[in-house]
Amino acid sequence: MIDAKPDRKSRKFREIDQFDLNEKSQYYLLPFRFHRITDEKEIIVNEVGDYLTLSNGTFERIVKRQLDKEKDAELYGDLIANFFISEEPIPPLIDVLATRYRTKKLFLNYFTGLHIFVISLRCEHTCHYCQVSRVTQNRDLYDMSIANIDKGIEIMFKSPNPHVTMEFQGGEALLAFDNIKYAVEKAERIADEVGKGLTKVICTNLALINEEILEYCKEHEILISTSLDGPKYVHDKNRHKPHASSYELAIKGIELSRKILGHDRVSALMTTTKLSLAYPVEIIDEYFNLGFQGIFLRNISPYGFALRTDKSKYETEKFLTFYKKALDRILEYNFSGHYFTEDLAKIFLTKILTPFNVGFVDLQSPAGLINGVVVFNYDGGVYATDESRMLAEQKDYTFKLGTLDDSYNDLFFGKKAQEIAQLWANEALTGCSECAFQQYCGADPVHNHATQGDMYGFRPNSDFCQKNMEIIRYLIVLMESDNRIKKIFESWAKTATH
């Protein structure tokens, strides 16, 4: 099996040029894509997300086979080592590349993990941008019935995923806390029986939180996810609650939740409204001062009631300006020795800087809808994503997979799922298939449908594309121009993977 004889005639040392496996200097291109990132620099990205930044014109020299192995020795070595070119039609390490590719698509391994239960559509807030909620006492019409909870749990445990997450959303989920308790206890029993992991999350504005609820959450290891849009003057304007300050309630709720559950068991999400755009620094400071380790700068989603008011309409350009200002502020905190992340950047950086990936519904390909997430609506409807059920509130049922009375196969592999699956991989979408940032981005048929009228979408004027491409470009330019920022970004990417 192993040739025990030495593979040489003598042990005389040879010079480095004698170890060139390709003296003719012919090379083959492996799949990679390119993009101009500044006036001086271009980027090339390979099939597994490794990138090189190059001075303008280099890409052209590479593809025109104009590289000189000796004069461009360093670049030539970089291109070979990083799977951009090969000296043989099939690169010697193609199996390594294949493993890397599988690693990048590992999020597909287990199928649906996140199961959202819209436990009630009722809410005691009247947020101007709210996409779905109703202020009403009518439980029969707007709370999820026990029968539907049972069916939802049954379907959840049919997922092949060894670890499922059950997330309660609203409306205000705590208005139906008794039903949450019922669902949690039933799901725990089944998880034990079938030997699956189970994570439980309640999304709440915290207005109704109290010690009794939190003690229950502690006992059942339930995570709390809340909304915080920034300082009081931003939050209270965004999130209107009649006769009360939503901000005060949220802050009190965060403190109490941390006290009872532990600091890291409570997370907060912010939504950027038109008003928020004027306060990037203040919003970051608010999160930092409250002891959060990061913030997810989310632009408002173009669904439901959100687009109905002029107040919430703003252009992506303005969001990007806001985003960059906020990121600057975050970097200032990091420069002075604090660990504080921006979580959208963290997702991108994990894809850009590590061999791993993170599943995130619209930043993965194939997309996370059905593959990673499914929504059980209060009325028994089953939807592909959270946004899909918001479209349904406008009577648009495009992404309704069926109802809880349908079979698992019909819901997850049925006609609707098949239809969406045609368009959920950016590798196969015009405008994405040749994009340098394809590996860092994702596909979002729901967003395309909601904003452009069809699932396929049209990249040249897509706000999704405009936003993601610019943020990715900006992150790369930042770290390529400042080594301190690169170190900070590397530290963010690391924690996203472990």
Add this chain to the structure above:
Amino acid sequence: MLLRTKGKPINIETHLVGKVTRNPDQLDENSFLLIDSSISELPSKNYMGVLSRQDEYEVKNGEYVVFKIPTLDHLTDGDIVSVGNDGNINTLYRVNSFHNTLLATERCNSNCLMCSQPPRDKNDIPIHYQIHKKLIPLIPKDCFELGISGGEPTLMGDLFFDLLSQIKTELPATEIHVLTNGRSFAWNQMAEKLGELDYRRLMLGIPLYADYYQVHDYIVQAENAFYQTILGLHNLARYNQRLEVRIVLHKQSIPRLTRLAKYIYKNLPFVEHVTFMGLEYIGYTPHNIQKLWIDPYDYHDELGEAVEFLAGQGMHVSIYNTPLCVLPERLWKFARKSISDWKNDYLPECSRCSKLNDCGGLFTWNLKKHSEHIRPFTA
């Protein structure tokens, strides 16, 4: 440190392997009695033989003997030696050391510019294997760690797996560290076979010197070595083997060192340990010193960036064979006292150093060629 000695053999026909003791009560069929000066009477029990410093020796019962040995001072009760028919006594295992290594073979399919133990092309595999087969059952069961090195141990072929499986059976509590260039594992069935041993205490230390094949192949003086090693690492990872990547620091490996660190993180994130190792001034190195020498002080930046990048990404990283005074202080936490006791030394000025106890010092042979920046810390 003395590891071999020689005397006059009597009655010895083949290689004998046994423990040594000065205490007649401890003697058994697997041990030699050490005689430093004359004794009146030999014990009347069954034992392997006698190793004596006496100038004269009178055989009584046909026992195996080596006499007229210049010194036995280096041997401690419990040490294990091999005794040849030529009177050579080689120390195989030292009971008071954490650095015991089995030499699998002196053959190698690479020929690294800085090899510390240059390979020889003679077929020594059967003889080493026979000796190790006798040695392994004698090693104390509480042996903490045992190394296997070469040459290239995997050139043993099937015997490599036999050796490992014997160790696994005889020394179930011992950590095994094999130094291999990993090239043999480019053939998946080799990795698969190792996987079948299901040996969780086994760790393979595999050298990698660049992210670009031509530089690595040049350093190890073997075509296709880089591709074979990388495929080998991947095949081994497929069978859940524990892996360590070893990088020797010198003029040929430094220019692409930070790229190599990125390459390891991107392509080999499964390795358990990455070690950056100072150059040993022995073996081929003195001959190739013009091609290899760079003062460790002059590669601070590259080493620091590589080490901190990998550690920052959550990988376990160590710096070997480098005195603290030539490392920036921020890298001290990665420095290990890595040099085996028998080849570890310090410069005269080191005796004044307040960090002496924390410092790994130098290879004995590096006393002749060391950084220009070695300075004692004075508290």
